Amino acid sequence: MALSGKVALVTGAGQGLGKGFSDILLKNGATVALLDINETVGKSAKADFDKEYGEDRTIFLKCDVTSDEQLKDAFQKTIKRFGRINIMSNNAGIVDETNWEKMVAINLNAVIRGTYLALQHMKKDTGGEGGVIVNTASIAGLAPFLLLPVYAAAKHAVVGFSRSVADASMMSGYGVRINTLCPTFVKTPLLEFLSNAGTAGQFFHLFHLVQDIEARIGIVEVPAVAEGFLQLVTDEDKNGAVMVVKEEGRSYMDFPKEFMLDLKAHIPGSETKPPSQ
Template identity: 50%
Template sequence: MSLKGKVAVVTGAAAGISKAFGHILFRNGAKVVLLDVTHADAGRTLMEALNKEDGQERALFLSCDVQSEEQLKAAFKTTANTFGGIDILCNNAGILNEDDWQLMVAINLVAVIKGTYAALEHMSKLNGGRGGVVVTTASMAGIKPLLSCPVYSATKSAVIGFSRAMASTSSVVGFGIRFNALCPALVQTELLASLSAKLGQFTILEEATRQLMDKHGVLSASEVAECLLELVTDESKNGEALMVSPKGKMYAAFPSIQMDLK
């Protein structure tokens, strides 16, 4: 799948992994719509920097709170009206906050579902869309739970299951959309830098978590973005969970969930 002329939406797009996603999609020819609400100024700055790279208006920033179904629908509608459709959705907005775990569930899981369903209205071939691909940023913690982050691990496990189920559903009903999950290990972002303030009652396990970092290493956002590109461009990838660590990458092995309709 060539990205030239494709339209990609990235949530939580102003910093960290999402910023790297925006860069790699744009530099491979896509029109990129950046959604963020917490770092709006940074999002506009990124949009301007991308557009300046080749002198074309291929990047757009929209202020959007992913917790709001109304704002998500409005953002996707604006995207489709501006660029003629949507081909790629990167569900990347997420937080780590074991103290405010209900907010974490709302952003890491519920907002992913809201965003995916809102995108389907424009992407699904059943609705006249062009099809495409949805990649949700999960985590290695969704496959190998992180002892100091039980709710975070649960949300990431849930979005892996959601992605795999949607992939199977799409194949059966004909959405024309591939669904994949990207599962990086620890990544050098603001989320990791402020780890001690995010563990809540599990702060007592901070040292054990940092020992894991020392043992296994930390990824850069650009390394994760390269794996996003693989999941987006390789049309054979559907229902996959790609695990990425400083030691390499591999696809998680799961039992088939395809329904036997015979």
């Protein structure tokens, strides 16, 4: 998928990974709607991008992804301004086990909301142009994380949801690919939780393990994850793919196929290719 002329919507775009994803999309020719609940970081990201790419390449929209109304409004404003949406990044996320219902609302429910809204706009059977959705999970979506059980639950759910919708989209001939990104720790403001035992909530007493966890998992920089994100956006062969980004580089998860339907046997002539794993 060439990005020139394509329109992307990125949530949590004001800083960290969302800003990195927006930057790499802009660098490769796309136009980006930057969504964030935090107006200060959102406007500052837009100002940085204005200097680098010109004012007409982005819009900033203040949006709380847990609000159905605000997210729908952001879709409408993006389409009004740029004409279409081809790429959706459901990326906004927090770490806070003490307020786990809010964390599930942002890290899982809003990813579902954003995916379904994006499908509605992109799917070819209702006149859409097709496209690609990339959901940000985490390696906490693939392995247990004893300090952050609800964070891990939400990220596991993002992986399962995204893979399932990818199959459903392919079987429905929507022409929309759905992929998932699972980075290790990434150097962003979110990592402040590593020095704030309060965020561990219920399992506060295990916080002394945090340094061992950090040493085992490792930390990558935002641009390395953004390169992986770009690959998931542009590689037309990837649907239902789950990419891990770690210090050693990036790789695709190879899940057991034991319980998976053989999709190829069921859908001849689909425009979207079957999951790659």
